[in-house]
Amino acid sequence: METNFHGGCLCGAVRYEAAGDCENASYCHCDDCKKATGGPYTVGVLVNLSQLRIISGRVKGYTTTADSGRKITRQFCPNCGSPLFTRAEKCPEFVFIKAGSLDEPEVIKPSCEVWTKCAVDWAYIDKTLPRYSEDS
Numbered sequence: 001m002e003t004n005f006h007g008g009c010l011c012g013a014v015r016y017e018a019a020g021d022c023e024n025a026s027y028c029h030c031d032d033c034k035k036a037t038g039g040p041y042t043v044g045v046l047v048n049l050s051q052l053r054i055i056s057g058r059v060k061g062y063t064t065t066a067d068s069g070r071k072i073t074r075q076f077c078p079n080c081g082s083p084l085f086t087r088a089e090k091c092p093e094f095v096f097i098k099a100g101s102l103d104e105p106e107v108i109k110p111s112c113e114v115w116t117k118c119a120v121d122w123a124y125i126d127k128t129l130p131r132y133s134e135d136s
Helices: 031-037
Strands: 002-008 015-021 025-028 042-048 052-056 060-065 071-076 083-088 094-098 112-114
Touching: 015 042, 015 094, 031 042, 031 083, 042 083
Parallel strands: 025 112
Antiparallel strands: 002 015, 015 052, 025 042, 042 094, 060 071, 071 083, 083 094
16 A cells, blocks of 8 residues: 655654655664664565655665675664665665654554564564553
8 A cells, every 4th residue: 555654863853755655664773774773674665766755864875785795884873863764776766755754754564674684582472461551
């Protein structure tokens, strides 16, 4: 389902809009994504690069060689460091938008997981854990 996305960084310096399919998203458990986000995985929404428009601010990029052996560039706000986009040499016409940077991340419905061989055992949501609507 084609959706218009809006999002940005934590400090508000970078704002963007994009169009894409909310189910064209995946969990990535690779070590690089874990390091780049500080979490057990990342959720990326794949959109055509031509459908992404940065409305305000500029992003900075950091390029590495991924586990696949190809170049990958992670783009973030140079002010607050919020991860925003990932560009892969494998598919230069696309960009992965970090779902956590969306104004409405709840619309995203990841359809698969990748690099599960790198997944940590505790990276799941246990429904039996206590839940708090706000900070405890």
